[in-house]
Amino acid sequence: MTCPYLEYHDEADGRQFDQPRAYCTAAERFVQPMRADVCNDRYALEHEAHCEIYREHVEVPEP
């Protein structure tokens, strides 16, 4: 399951892209492509465990 704060936008904050790109609605900014692997839970990554932005936003305590 992908991160609930992940959206794909083709424009935001005065920037425009030909292809919609990963956008973090929690941080209100476009996501670095490598971070998008975490947002999309690819390669055994899980946003709930591996994204510090998500964890801070929903106040998940560090283990």
Add this chain to the structure above:
Amino acid sequence: MSYAEYLVGEPLIVTAALTGGVHGKEANPNLPETPEEIGRAAAAAEEAGAAVVHLHARKPNGERSFSTQRFQAIDDAVRAHANDVVIQHSTGGTGAPTADRHLPLRTDPPPEMASLDMGPLNRYDHLTSENTRGTVDALHDEMRDRGIKPELEVFNDGHLNEVHGLLERRDLADPVYATLIFGGGTLTRPRPRNLLNAVSNLPDGALFNTLGFGRHQLPLTTMGILLGGHVRVGLEDNVYYRQGELATSNAQLVERVVRIAGELEREVATPAQAREILGL
């Protein structure tokens, strides 16, 4: 490679790392992502003096791709636009499984070079590129079978031990070529003395390439030139030209290091010279 090589005028191989897999146009809109953009950037970098282009593949939305087909499209574009530049594929990065990491090696023809990460690298707070010895050996073996020269990526001094270990496990063709990487996190702390230390701990006869992230690109590559090594620059490693000013292109970063090499009286290698130096 040593200061002695600098004094005798060993040509300098400039590698341009055009796009990378970490950041994209959200960091610098001039960073190439599509095959066409990468092909044109490779040609401009070659025109500026780069002999090698280090390539990553991207999906249309800018995210990382390991697909053989996507690398093939990039190589086709590079060959369409550039003249004779050496193609080097990345096999590194993220938590991608080893099977995916082999896919960039399977283009037709295969790349002349490919990166081989020598150990783990931390990203963000909870992500590690593992690069176990098993992964390293498996990638190396396919490179050997396909005639691809490995570029040994040394993220820190511990990875120098891994280089020596790889040479004990595998018979690498001479010359061994290692990229010494400096920056934050898992990378070697970017200090001039640490470049000297890393060079002194390389296997005998190894060539080295200097890579500094961000603001360290300029001073550490300059030092690498003086030590008789080779250099890597580009938007993968550094999106700025100077503090607060984004680079306009990969070629702009290549032009600067070529100017510095000229002032230091170091000849810049053509792709043909680079092939000879690297034994491709």
